[in-house]
Amino acid sequence: MTRHQPQVSVIVLCLNEAARLPLLLADLQQSKFPLEILISDGGSNDASPQIAELAGGRVIRVHPPCRGRQLAIAAGEARGDWLLFLHADSRLAPSWQDSVIRLLRSAEAQDSGWYFDLCIEPASWARRLLEQLVHVRSRWLQRPYGDQGLLIHRGLYERCGGFKELPLMEDLDLVERLSKITRLRRIGLPLTTDGRRWDQDGVLRRSWRNAMLRHQWKRGASAEQLARRYSADQLAYQKPQR
Known part of the structure; x- marks a missing residue:
């Protein structure tokens, strides 16, 4: 890795997130280690691209929007040894930098995929119950999804085949392949x-x-078939795998 090459490339999936994106970018700007920030934008008609550029992010425009294609293209453009995939409406914990630094220094880091714990705000008893169910599913079934983020070494990402160009189910498709060759932690x-x-x-x-x-997807319906049931606005940031 050269002196100017970022160690971690953050890839943010984005479409019309001008209200939430600045909060995530502010979290990322607190980083204590080099970051490359790539905003993979699916054709926003709000100020999302301009906000990303003002914050020092690199905007990769992919139109028409396709979640898997947006992530795959941005991963191909990224220069870091590590890839951190996030959704634009996410917020990182204040201590995230210290935890990630410790993780990257660990002996097992490169051999595993790493995910965050889902937290839905504002809180409610039903949402807290859902979070606990997601925790069980992620740990024991090895099925964390996109709104939990994914930190993965580039070598492991390429080894499992990376994101496929799917409009939906792109994260489920990836973690199913990833869990066959390693642990998600x-x-x-x-x-x-x-x-x-x-x-x-x-x-x-x-x-x-x-x-x-x-x-339906597991029974053979294509992601494209499922996607056609929804308008572009509904698909933009619908989280169908939950």
Whole structure:
């Protein structure tokens, strides 16, 4: 790694997140180690690209929006030895830099994929229950998803085949392949996500809908078939795997 090459490339999946993106960028700017910040934007019609550029991020424009393609292209453009994938509506814990530094120095770091603990805000009893279920699923079934982030060494990312160009289920597809060759481990810190995903339908109804999407995909429905059932706005940051 050259003197100017970043050790960690942060890849942020983004579409029309002008309200939330500045908060994540502020978290990232507190880093105590070199970061390359790439915003993979699916064609935002708000100020998301301008906000990213003003914060020193590099904007990669991918249109039409496709979650898997956005992530795959940005990963190919990234220069770091480590890749940290995040959603634009995420917030990092204040101590995230120290934890990641310790992790990168550990002997087992490069051989595993690393994820955060899901935290949904604002809190409710139903959301806290969902978080606990996600924790069990992530640890014992080895199925953390995109809103939990993913920190992975480039070599391991390439070894498992990276993100496929899927409009939905791109994170489930990746962790299924990744879990066949290594362990996915907790970083031990929360990653806060915006609770608006569950506001309209409620936690139970949305979770059921998303489980049905996952079930249909596992039974052979293509991600493209599932994606066509929703408008571009609904797909933009819907989290269907929950």
